[in-house]
Amino acid sequence: MTSKGLWTPKPAIASSNPPHQGPRRIGQWLYLKPEKIDEYKKCHAAVWPAVLEQIKDSNIKDYSIFLSMEPRPTLFASFKYVGNAFDEDMKRMAQNEKVQEWWRMTDGMQESPVEGAVGSASGPGWWGQTEEVFYVE
Template sequence: MAQTTNQGPRRIGQWLYLKPECIDEYKKCHAAVWPKVLEQIKDSNVRDYSIFLSLTPRPTLFASFKYVGNSFDEDMKRMAGNEKVQAWWAMTDGMQESPVEGAVGSKDGPGWWGQTEEVFYVE
């Protein structure tokens, strides 16, 4: 989730691949996200967070959220430092395939989710 700091509220889109054999498991764990993970997401100034699944041409996840804080990098570092979030990522990373060259997981490396550029928005 690499972004610049001190940019204020903005919308972020990300994507990655879901392993076909993990679709049901991924849906099941996201139907019951751990409370401490949800708490950390909120405490990290993330709002309106959704994850969408497309099955074709291969299982792909698209995440969309609003970042409402003032220091994205610092908030993401706090999230990455949370032990419950680390355990959640360890579980879900195993179900996913990153499109990011050199990615090693959600916690370390150049980022796990592919980043997108917003090219249109209407409220």
């Protein structure tokens, strides 16, 4: 899930030895433009209902976005995917017109760390992907 104001519709890197069983846990990151921090926080304080509904309908749970200011404004997103057809669910999300509109708005506030990235809705993925190397419940 993968970038945009929320994530990118590209599959996350999967470890050959997942550290646990259960829902697929995904972490992603990207840069936030310093002059857009307040605007980004404001729009995420009032996420559009259609976007929230699509997240839920795409089998995403426990979704959080964190902001770190050092060494430069960086967002880290974490969520659980609880479905069994990740690529299909992310494709359906990417086809939602309200989600596309949200991504166009939030992409302008962000800078992707992914070489060749052009936006949340197309290209190689907008958010940088991470590999889970440790988990304890």
